[in-house]
Amino acid sequence: MGELTDLWVGVQNWLFETFVGPVIFWLGQMAWYEPAYNAVEFVMLGALQIAVIALGMRFFEKRWPLEKTGDDRLIGVDRVYTVLNKLGIIPFAIFVITYPISQEIELLMRSWGMAPPRIERLVPWLGDNVLASFLVYFVLYDFAAYWLHRAQHAIPWWWALHSLHHSQRRMTVWSDDRNHVLDDFLTTLALVLFSQMVGVQPGEYVTILVVGRLVESWSHANVDMSFGRIGERLLVGPRFHRLHHALANPEERHIHDHNFAPVFPIWDILFGTAIYDGKHRPTGVDDPVIDADNGRGWAVQQVTVFGRFLRAITPRFLRAPFQPGLRPPAE
């Protein structure tokens, strides 16, 4: 483990001291020296995730595909989303906006004397158990992510954005990052603030993000797999999450209002939104406006979905009489 850490940190340090650090110094922005070093690690982790998806997860999709036929051209745009997100291009843009906001909120609270709690203070035993402590913070983070996800489906203007993620008819391991940048911004801001409030460490946050996103990439895989009868109740897998992307049908108008959990299905089990029936269903959204996202490129999707969002936040009396695609399809 020590050798792996040395190798990882050695590469990070070399990349930073060779390419990034000198630029920061030349620009006279040394106050950003440490954050820039961490950004290099973020990009490295992104490259590693892409490698795991392309070489590991894709193997299972190729070997045991669930949907053997379909328009594979629809998948290409999801690869663009994955690269833009994992290599930090979208996260960097989001960071530039969210960082000052989250900082201001945190600093305001701390200047009032409010400091984020550490669960280790309530449960001292956790302080000596790094893995247990990490798992507690991971579970808390996932709890917040579960309720955010429910909000993305329940609030019309948020659904207008989030529906882009659900519009994919050819769901694969590349689909997890298929989100509108505004949707990414809102969820990032909320989760960063939540993490600060409950006391997640910066290092823990990065690990939670990486492990969580890998689980989520796998849960979008085009395979009929799970972690077993008990395992699928502990960790979200492709069979569980595919139901959440299911195309609504006359018998199951609310089918996608289930299995929201990003990583730990316990939230769906506790709050009555879990379904384990093992049925195969096609994916997508039964709204022609949203379904039209399929076949569009990254930029066109971003523009048209932002248009959907604008219409959704426009007061009802100012809207045109018929505005498809504004409501969650369950309604």
Add this chain to the structure above:
Amino acid sequence: MKRLAIAATMLLAVVGTAKADAVLVLNSEEASYSILSRATRTELARLPVGREPHHLMPTPDGKEVLIGSTATNELLALDSNTGDRRRVIANIIDPYQLGFSRDGKWFVTVAYRLDHVDIFHADGFKLAGRIFIDGLPSHMAFDAESKTVFVSLQQSGRLAAFDLATQTLKWNVPVGNTPAGVLMLPDNNRLLVALTGEDGVAVVDPKDGKVTGRLQTGKGAHNFWPKGDGRHWFVSNRVEGSVSLIDTQDMKLTGSIKVPGGPDCMDITADGKELWVTQRFLRRVAVVDLEQMKVVASIPVGKSPHGVYMLKSGPAAPGSPVSPAGGPLRAVSTGSGTTR
């Protein structure tokens, strides 16, 4: 049973010996501190502490060492001989850098992220005054009379002086790009300010903040630590990846040691033979042999190691030179009979 008792006794003896020569290192991005053995150059333990611990400082009586947890607004006090936890001092807002005035009456913290300087009565840590100041206040130094604290402002490129008794600003002047470490030289007439956005240190007049000279050390000059003879000081250069040795009497560079990985805080062993330097980016602490002037070991610790401190420091010797932020310094046997 007898064997078990012998083994337990031996273990306790080893732990005891280890604590006696222990070095504390703050892992700023892991909310932990490492305890290292000076003799074996290994990590003995990694213990939890608040959140985002950056710097630490012994108390004027030398009995405790205080660790500032910036994100949990508190200080953790450890026994400076054994490293055992003693108490938590709460409601110290964003204690990024800590320091005591030479007379031990004032305790000052700078809130790097919250942009303020807090001046406390050291006895009881009662807040005397808070001064808000823009520009990322980061490092500090005190004058010999314990009347003034000098604080570098990294983002605005300035150095500010505050009157301790009245908690008011005396002056605030530009000194160079990204000033960090501040050092009051023993003559009490010159301040040195490490310029992290440049490649050396500025010499500043403590009366008015006027820059009177410059000395090139290396790119990203960041922090100071005394060699112990009252004349030579080490300067860590974060971008250059080196530690410079400067002669503050003749104001010249006398040596340079390659220390990769963003070298930052330093401490020297009591015998004056080794300098320990945190390597922020490599998650290690470098051990520099000062006779050979090179790194002879690098010890793995936690993420982003920042402050480093040798236990068993003892109380300050009267009139001894002080560490950059004013903490007491133990006697070192450098042959010159001086203290650091």
